[in-house]
Amino acid sequence: MRNRMCGPWWENRLNDAGFRLTNPRELVMSILRNTDKHLSAEDVYVKALAVNPSIGLTTVYRSLDLFTQIGVVQRFDFGDGKARYELNRNPLSKGHHHHLVCMRCKSIIDYNDFMQEEVELMKKTEKALSKKHHFKIMHHTIHFYGLCNECQHAEQKMIDY
Amino acid sequence: MRNRMCGPWWENRLNDAGFRLTNPRELVMSILRNTDKHLSAEDVYVKALAVNPSIGLTTVYRSLDLFTQIGVVQRFDFGDGKARYELNRNPLSKGHHHHLVCMRCKSIIDYNDFMQEEVELMKKTEKALSKKHHFKIMHHTIHFYGLCNECQHAEQKMIDY
DNA sequence: TTGATAATGAAAATCATTTTCAATATAATA
């Protein structure tokens, strides 16, 4: 009775990759689906505890890694020492967006301007790169790095070495 | 006699940000300039030792961080547990490129196809985003994630949990 | 059911990166 080809796409992805749909995994995924933040493993763990007080941090880590490996979740390093995770949305979907990253305070801004043109270029690039490098592309990221409004006007010297 | 406004751009960047040009920093930079790999701090350290046997790993970390902060170096997290660094080249320059990242074996491919069109879109996007979010953009990254040639044909189940 | 395998959670271990701190180098200026 497995592989009924129903449920959300990430469940199918799990099945196809040969993994089971478990309570902890479902919980972790639901947390990612219900936020627009960029959560760390610890962040997810804290939220998970509220629903399932017996879940382990280890399992959260494992779930996030697994989701990242099968491509349903994106893992980011914004430079603040801990990985952050975000649901990976289809480039054609509403939720797809890119990032502005402040090099100083590490704050993140999601944006989705020019998505139409961006998707055009990406599709084209994807197609060419897939062929040229025999690479099966699953998703992409675009990050702009710079200084946020506050940090532009903050003290010049930002670091002590 | 400072700020003679000569030397490579990253030296000026250092000065402008209020930092000194030191031997260790010069060495770290020269290592980054003379490779096309994506080196970890440890990688840089090993190469640096060959030139200056008294340099410390700590200093390498500090130099890489500093360069990253002032925008002359890019720091990446390709998912293999250690940060990797690469010289940050001007989008209009020859060396500017983007990345294909294998989600399974973490191998990286640099590519620079469609750079013309890409740069067009980026400039346009940059301009709009700068205004809209009062963000001073210094550089950007584009990453495509997927499976490299080998990994597409490798075993299905890639992880044990 | 039963047996085989996958997934979980607690505790311990790892290890890349950061912090501390005393020593050294550099720049400003008297």
Added chain:
DNA sequence: TATTATATTGAAAATGATTTTCATTATCAA
């Protein structure tokens, strides 16, 4: 140039996010 203030360095110790181990539990196939 000599003096003083400040920036940078390297070794050692600490940190802390992530991973590993391992015994237990849940789930699947037959």
